[in-house]
Every structure is written in structure tokens, then in C-alpha cells.
Amino acid sequence: KRGNIKVEEYNQAIPDPPCSCEYKKGFINLGENVFPSNIETINCSTNQQQSCPPPYICKESIYEIKILRKRKSMAEKSLARPTDLEIGWVAESLPISVGCICTRDYVI
């Protein structure tokens, strides 16, 4: 497997940090009536990873982005948006995964 950080083989032969998590990048396609229409996401390759042993586990770290969607009716509530933006667009928040971190494994 190629080092996931490009310079590894050349000038710093340091192992991965003890609790790093392998991840895969993907994207969500929200279609033509949403801005942005394609959004990058990061998923943990598998939850239980070797370099993040129990009681820890690799978990996706969530970040909430703001998106604009075409309005269907006035009933739809919009988050704060620029005064000048046409009323036909509604602002919403969308939680996405932007990382994969080694953290406590909660049994909730």
C-alpha cells in the first residue's frame, strides 16, 4: 500500500502515529437544484482499525455545512441568507463527515 502521505519513503521514515485512522474519500451528488451540487465526504475505511485499538474506535468527525436549495413553498423555514439573494432559494445546514478520528467507543 502506498504511504497515504506522499513523502514517507524519501526523507522521514517515521511510522504512522499510534492512533491514526485509514479513511476513504467519497462525494454526495445533491442534483441541479442545490448549491453546491457535489460535496466531498470522508468515511472511515472500517470502524475497528488496527492502529486504533479498543477501547478506541475510528469515528467519522461531523461538520455542518450550509447549502442553498430551490424553495418549494413559503412554509419552508430558511436559515440566515444574504438580503439580496432571491427569495426562491432556501438556506439549510447539512451535516457531513470531514474526517476519521480515533476516539472513545461509547456504548450509548
Place this chain on the structure above:
Amino acid sequence: KRGNIKVEEYNQAIPDPPCSCEYKKGFINLGENVFPSNIETINCSTNQQQSCPPPYICKESIYEIKILRKRKSMAEKSLARPTDLEIGWVAESLPISVGCICTRDYVI
């Protein structure tokens, strides 16, 4: 210092994972002519942190979000945007920090 994860004192007395990074949340205010106008960011409290000893260091993990800004002239290049969105708005990408992770310390 209060545990930064709320249940710590009650049913799972597990220490922080060996290489976790302390972080502070903040935000950037981009003003009224940009959507979204306020964007959450995460900064590492300090780079060299006790729980992420050398040769590792806490580093901000960058994610690129898409924003809309009022167009000033036709010369401005726009990223992909919905066909119906007024031409008066330009789509751009903005790298922001969405996490603080313990990783190799490159001397580049």
C-alpha cells in the same frame, strides 16, 4: 478542566486516546455579500501538545467548502453553479480548518 466529552465522569473512565489534540472552535465572518456569511472553523490549541509528542504534532485538517459571492465583473471565473442561479453570484471554493489531528511533523 471539564472533560471535553460530556459523559466522561459518569460511566466510562477511559483516558484520552494517546494522540488526541486539544482544539478551539472559532468562526470567520465573510460579511453580507457572501453565502454563507459566518463559517465555523477549528484551530489546534497549540501545535506541540503533550498528548501528541514529537515526532508528531497537532495540525489543522483542511476541508474545502464552496461559497457564493456577489459578482463584481464578468472577468471573474465561477466554479460550477446551478443553471438557475442569477449570474450576479459567483461560486468559489474556500479552504477552512475542520479538525486538529496528531500527524507527522514535516520539515518542508
Place this chain on the structure above:
Amino acid sequence: AIFFSVCVTATVVSGRKVKAMSHVPVLQLEKLTNSVCTNLYFYISEYSSTNCTNYFWSNDYKVSSDPSAVQVKCQTAGSVTLEVGPSRHRQLIMLVAEHYKPHEEISYGLLQPGGKYVKLSTLASVKYTVWTAQLSDEGIPYKWTKATNVPLYKGPSSIHKNYDIKVTFNGNFSNVFTNVINAIFTWDSFGDDDLCFEIVHFCREIPLYNEYIWPTTKPNVTIENLNLDEECELTVMGAYGNTKFQYETPSCAEHKECVLNNLKPQEPKNVSLHA
């Protein structure tokens, strides 16, 4: 040949109104008509736009004799917030500038019946006059009134003052997981030039929330659905600058019912840690 419907609009439009707007290019007047007649679709159920477009400019106007009818409450480089005498009818409030570039529009707001405040976007160093009108059920403006002038924006206040922010909590402290804690923030206003605010709030586990606070001498905001043992931050942005207020939500430990609820039998996990 006559393009019938457009001309109909023309003949009934009262000339007197035109003189007051005569300096405004037709494109901007028509863009206002279209934008209002389009957006009313979202405000009025079973609404037909034809009358709105045809008769938009068909009523007289007068110059307001009552200066308090419309008051400039707050200004920033890019906006002005106005207080308008509330009315039982829907109201149109607009800013008419001295000149327009083709891509610029007449900035306007629609107030539902009883609405008092509207925030309109402005361009720096442009002088505006406020016009108001009431809207019939078909969206046709009447009682056009030429109201106050908007003074040129003097820039942000040069002196920075810290807002004295206070927080109180209410909600359900009984269980650490199902908590619905609300935080109520209040702070002082430094006077009539300090009535509008923007707030940004977030916690470690709760994403950013942002809200515009309409003009008030007793500014306050309530943030809902917080949890116990959280570290949070509220930033208040006002005429005298930004003030950051860091705080912690109540701890489960301080509330008997929360501690009792959480004394579940504790099965130890086999904790093994290897670097």
C-alpha cells in the same frame, strides 16, 4: 400594432407618480414590478400575477408628512434596517437611489401584516430615499408614500466597547442524554445608535448558529437544545464591535435528578492500551 397588455399598464398609470420616479430608469422600475409580483406568489395563496404586473404603478403617491412613519434604526456598510409603522395590510418598503447601473436593482422588502422591521441592502456612498406602499390582496401597491431619506453611512464606530453579556438557563436537567437546555442571553445596548445585532453561537458538540437581532433597546437571544457539561461561545456583533462570551452549560453533577438518573450499574470494560 399595439402590444395590448403592456400599453394598458401605460395608460392608467398616473403621471404624477412618474415625476417623483422619473429619474429612475424604466429597467429598474420594471425589475421592481416583476420581482414583487413574482415573490408575492410565496406570500399570498391563490394569487394571480397578471393584475399585479398590469396595475402596479396605477395609484397616486404623496409625500409623507409624518417623519416618524419610517425610521432608520441601524446602518452597516451594506444594509439599512428600518422601522415602519405596522399596518393591517401587507407593505412594500423600498429604497430609491439617485442613479442605477443596469445590473443594480431597487432594494425592497415585503412586510406581512403587522410587520415592523425590514433590512434592505445598500451600496456604500449612495444616497437613498425610502418609499412605502400598502399592497392590495392582488399585490397592487396603493397609498404610495415618499418617506424619509437615508443618511450616508458614517462608517463603523471608532470606539470599541464590550457588551456586558449575561446568561441564564432553563429546561430539563434530569438526564445527561436527553437534555433540552435553553440558554437565554441578555446584554446592554449603548444607546439609539446601537440597536441592531448579529449573533454567532456554537459549542464543542453543537454546530454554528447565526441570527440577526432586530432593533431593540433590550437585546436578547435564546439558544435552544443545548446539553449539560458543554463548553460554548456566543459572539455579539453590534455597532461598537464584537464581544466574545465563553461559558459552560450547567453540569449534571449540580443537579440531583441528573446524578441519580445516571447512577446506572457500571460494567467495567477490559481497558487494554498498546501504543
Place this chain on the structure above:
Amino acid sequence: AIFFSVCVTATVVSGRKVKAMSHVPVLQLEKLTNSVCTNLYFYISEYSSTNCTNYFWSNDYKVSSDPSAVQVKCQTAGSVTLEVGPSRHRQLIMLVAEHYKPHEEISYGLLQPGGKYVKLSTLASVKYTVWTAQLSDEGIPYKWTKATNVPLYKGPSSIHKNYDIKVTFNGNFSNVFTNVINAIFTWDSFGDDDLCFEIVHFCREIPLYNEYIWPTTKPNVTIENLNLDEECELTVMGAYGNTKFQYETPSCAEHKECVLNNLKPQEPKNVSLHA
């Protein structure tokens, strides 16, 4: 009294044009006029909108006798991509529907001189007719032409086919840090119903990039500024579904000059690790 300028528009407008558009509500016609006359500000330097607004509908129209003038190249649930005979003049291409709700607009695109393709937004299950016109330097449409009809969208193809994606690289392989590697992707099109594509690309260290590929029988895209030793992914979205293509950029090890450039003297760091 007569609202002078608006009426001028009315009298010179040719009736014949109106009959073809007579089913379109005035609001939608005026919104089109205003939107075009506003946006031209961004297309034409020293442009005045007054003439554009006043004389927008002042020229005749004819029904196109040349079916190939405008061709429907691709359709999705929310859009149609048209190929238009290129012209030395700026062109206006628009979709006229059978009926409009107040908040709906005539979907249109402006093509700079020589432009061939335009993507217009559509509502599912609505029939459209394509109209084109050339624009004078003042933005006034002439040679209005009623061209082809847009067939109703038949839905995505039921069969899924994988696109056979190939990549080649060019650029500067000399140094692992300053690399400017470009990846050139080509894939096959499955025929005339498979000419438009959308691509999404990203690598471990390179953020998402997204682009619309205009109609072509030889689809290709070039992604610039990649670095060596990268793991990347290109997704091609076409009429026959999405195909994901995972690949690795060339490795520094495979390029002599890159390896030589990187043989810097290696000072060991005191590596101490404690859990």
C-alpha cells in the same frame, strides 16, 4: 396621463410576434426582458439598458424552416442541453413553456459570438418550444426564430453501462514537491443519446473538482496540478449511469530525475515516543 417610456415600448412592438407568444403571461415576458437587459451588463462593455428594455420586443419573428438550426443534444430531469448554429453575433436561446406559475421564469441562455452549446433548466413533464434570436450590440433581439420542440424527458436509461475510462499523464516529474502533473482522461460515448457528462474528481490531498462536459462523441477532461504518489478518483456521470475510476498518479520512484532530486542528506530526528 401616459407613462411615456413604457408606452413607447408598446407602440413599436410588432403584433405578429405577440400572437406566437400570446399564451405567455406578461409577467414572464417582462421578467425575460429585464433579466436579459440586466445580465447584458456583464457581457457588453459600456452598455445602456434603456434601449434594450424599450425595444426588446420590437422585431418580427419567423418559424424556422431549418430543423438542424437548433438540436436537443442531452436531457436530464432538470435540464436540456442544446446545440445552436454558431453566429458572429451574440445569441439569446430560450424555452417557452405552455403555461407558467407566477414564480416561474422563461428559462434562457446568452451565447457569446461563436458559442455553440447552452444548458437550460426545465421542469419535468412540461413541454417546451425553443426560440432563438440574435442580439444587437444594444442587446435588442432580432431575427426571432421559433425553432424545434423539446421532447418530454423519458427518464434516465434503465440499462447501466460502465464507461471505459483511460488516463495518461504529462507534466514535470522532476521533483516530488513542485510537481505539476496533468491527468488526461478519455472514455467512450455509447451513442447519440450519451453525449453530455458531469465529472467529479478528488485525491487524498486534493479537494473535489466538478465540471460539466458539453456534448461530444469523444468525451475527455484534463485535471491539472496533481502531485506524484497520489491516490485519486474520477467519477463520470453520463446517460448510462455513474462509473468510478480509481487510479494512482506516477510515483517519484519511477522517474530518475525525481529520485535524484530527492536524495538530500538525511539528518536523523531524535525519535522518542511515549504513550
